[in-house]
Amino acid sequence: MDPHLSAIDPRLRPLLTATLAKDPARRPGIQDLLIRLVRAAAPGSGLVDTAGTEGGGGEDRLRAGAEQADRSPLYTATLAVAPLGERAENAYAGLPAPTQRATLELLLRLVVPGGAEDGSQSSVRTAHRSELFDGRPASEQQAMALAVDGLTAAGALVVEPDGGVRPVSTALLPAWSRLRGWAAHHRVSRTRLQRLAQATNRWHAHGRRGEDLLSGSEPRTLLDWLATVPADLRPKPAELQFLTAARTVRRRRQLLAGLAGVTVLPLLAGTVTYLQNREADARQAEAQACTVAQTAQNLRNAEPDTAMLLGLTSYRIAPVPEALGALYGSLTQRTTETIALPSIENGTDSGMALTQSGSGLVVYSPTRTTLTDLTTPAPAASRPSRTPRVLPGAYTWVEGSPRYVLRGPAIGPLASGSGMAVSPCRTDDLGGGVTGPEGCRRRR
Structure with a gap:
């Protein structure tokens, strides 16, 4: 099938038909094609403009160009490159x-x-x-x-x-x-x-x-x-x-971690043991404080001074509520001392009486008379001895108790009783007692 050239200018169709011939031998060369193109072109046809050439030498110029183009290939050879x-x-x-x-x-x-x-x-x-x-x-x-x-x-x-x-x-x-x-x-x-x-x-x-x-x-x-x-x-x-x-750093870290574990575990165990022991000691101290506080409460009347010391001691052992109560009890306690009274002989002529000032206790019997000091010392002074002292002289009953006289040395503390200080007898420091060269006798 021949190519369809109806849309091409009629003056160029023969040239294109020859150029597109199926047989390569029938196709014109470049120089021949250019020459035929120049010959077919008429002046003023628009295919070739020769007006600007000197002396109308447009055809000669085209011929010379075609010869040069024939000597120089228009296309370079394609270089085949492997993938x-x-x-x-x-x-x-x-x-x-x-x-x-x-x-x-x-x-x-x-x-x-x-x-x-x-x-x-x-x-x-x-x-x-x-x-x-x-x-x-x-x-x-x-x-x-x-x-x-x-x-x-x-x-x-x-x-x-x-x-x-x-x-x-x-x-x-x-x-x-x-x-x-x-x-x-x-x-x-x-x-x-x-x-x-x-x-x-x-x-x-x-x-x-x-x-x-x-x-x-x-x-x-x-x-x-x-x-x-x-x-x-x-x-x-x-x-x-x-x-x-x-690898070296990794081994060093593992070694340090192992050493840290070996060091820390005993420390942790020791810390736990210490805390447990301290907790046990605290519980034991609280139990001891409760026991001491209870003992202080039981000794308030029998041994008030000991009870006061025990109340303070219990709070120092552990500040538990029981110890705090014992401490407050010691602060508000009114009884400060108890005295063991000497034994009294049986009989109507035996008994006891306070001195006139209340600072002494006389225990009398037909055989002997004793005086116990009941004075309360100053805060900074030492406590007096509470051991009963035997008074000199003999006991004589006078008109019923508690009227009596004492016979003894010229000087000596005597017991109390109504009307005991009678002249010419003089009073000693305790008051209520009489002395004289031959003793004193109760006067009515």
Whole structure:
């Protein structure tokens, strides 16, 4: 079927028909086509404008241009370039065996695993020159350099101005089947290898401080992985030093934690024991305070002075409510002292009486008479002796009790009674007693 040229200017249809001929041999060349175009064009037709040319030399000019175009090709030859994956594979195949092993580590360091296991979400990264070359033996550095140069020449890698190396684009992953297989097979290893590389770079960048080492379970995970990692993916020496430092710090922390446990547990046990003993002592003290307070209450009338001391003592032992009550009882107690009365002989002529001032107690009988001091001392004075003193002289009954006289020495304290102080007798310090050279006798 011939092309439909009805929409073309009639003067150009023959030229286009010849140019679009199915047989290539019948198609005119460029020079012939230009000449035929010039001849077919009439002045003023609009196809060729020769008005601006000198002497109407438009046709000559077109002929000269056609000859020059015939000598210079209009189109450059198309250069066939192999696909990216094929170029990378050819470059890898041309590397020596040691360099191929270095290529595996190099590429796995440059591929970042994504969330999808099929590798569809994987990406690429730039590895600094120190990550690839520092700390390696000369043979490994040479193999790594050959791998970088070979893949860079093939267009698979790009070397940055600062020496960093990166893949040309993420298209390298789907384009190179070998790289996809490596990434899928070593998915776990490359994840941990890149984590280790990043941590090592940060550790060196910050001055190899202990705070930048890995902590928790991550060092143990990497050390367990290191025992099973393929030889081609083993970490570089700097990364191994990082793992060694992390393991040392981890062991030191475990040791310190163990020592802290060994030290703290006895301290805790001792503290608990101390608190328990103190609590037991407090309970025992409270029980003793209650017992002493009860004893003080029982001795209020029998031994008031002892009861007062016991009330104070019970509160000092433990301030329990019972001890506080005993202390208040001692403060408000009216009885301050009790005296054991001497025994009285049986008979009508025996008995006891107070002195006139109430400061003494006389116990009399036909055989003897005793006086007990009942004076209350001043607050700062010592308590007088309460031992009964035997009075000199003999007892004589006079007109019924309590009227009596005493016969004895010229001077001596005498007992009380109505009308006892009669002249010429004189009164002693106790009052109510009489003395005389021959004794005194009651006068009516």
